[in-house]
Amino acid sequence: MVSSISYSVFTAYFFVFLSIFFVTSNGFFYEELTEGIAIKRTEKTSHLHFYFHDIVGGKNPTAVKIAGPLNSTGYGFGSTLIMDDALTEGPERTSKLVGRAQGLYAIAAQEDVSLLMVVNFAFMEGEYNGSSISILGRNPVLNDVREMPIVGGSGLFRFASGYALAHTIWFDSKTGDATVEYNVYVTTNEVS
Ligand SMILES: *[C@@H]1O[C@H](CO)[C@@H](O)[C@H](O)[C@H]1NC(C)=O
Ligand SMILES: *[C@@H]1O[C@H](CO)[C@@H](O)[C@H](O)[C@H]1NC(C)=O
Numbered sequence: 001m002v003s004s005i006s007y008s009v010f011t012a013y014f015f016v017f018l019s020i021f022f023v024t025s026n027g028f029f030y031e032e033l034t035e036g037i038a039i040k041r042t043e044k045t046s047h048l049h050f051y052f053h054d055i056v057g058g059k060n061p062t063a064v065k066i067a068g069p070l071n072s073t074g075y076g077f078g079s080t081l082i083m084d085d086a087l088t089e090g091p092e093r094t095s096k097l098v099g100r101a102q103g104l105y106a107i108a109a110q111e112d113v114s115l116l117m118v119v120n121f122a123f124m125e126g127e128y129n130g131s132s133i134s135i136l137g138r139n140p141v142l143n144d145v146r147e148m149p150i151v152g153g154s155g156l157f158r159f160a161s162g163y164a165l166a167h168t169i170w171f172d173s174k175t176g177d178a179t180v181e182y183n184v185y186v187t188t189n190e191v192s
Pocket of ligand 2: 124126
């Protein structure tokens with residue numbers, strides 16, 4: 001199971017005015033619907049905790065370089081990798097798989113090792129199986145804890161917002177492989 005704590009932050013009633021327009025390419029069929037309806041909105045925040053395994057070296061890498069300058073400067077400025085990294089329940093690579101981190105990262109800084117992260121965490125375990133969150137953020141990998149924004153999600157994480165905290169627990173400087181602990185706080189709004 002993905003370790004998660006869910007709790008309702010608040011429940012509120014909102015009056016919204018819905019405007020729906022139907023326009024088809026065949027002529028100008030047009031319907032405008034304006035109605036005041038009561039909506040019950042529940043904001044829910046979940047805490048997810050898992051480990052991310054980035055394998056760059058060896059025969060079976062899970063992150064591969066797809067672009068970058070031939071002779072890069074600094075710490076590899078411009079190097080861009082695409083990943084399909086395992087997310088596991090515990091810190092060992094052999095621990096139970098709870099999802100995959102699919103996306104890319106690029107070294108987007110000239111004077112330190114800051115990555116641009118564009119990644120979807122696709123979950124495969126428990127109630128979150130089939131749901132995903134999307135992260136777009138800056139990851140200065142040498143910092144102890146890095147915060148990255150959650151910009152959206154799908155499935156149970158539709159309308160997601162929140163943040164992810166990344167903390168490297170293991171790094172092999174020879175291969176570049178790393179294990180990173182993630183604490184993710186994701187908020188969704190359920191409308192009923
Ligand atoms: C890369 O560096 C090598 C050795 O310094 C040089 O011969 C080569 O022309 C450089 N390539 C580019 C694309 O700058
Ligand atoms: C997750 O969902 C897929 C597709 O519905 C299913 O094949 C798989 O067995 C599920 N995995 C778990 C761990 O429930």
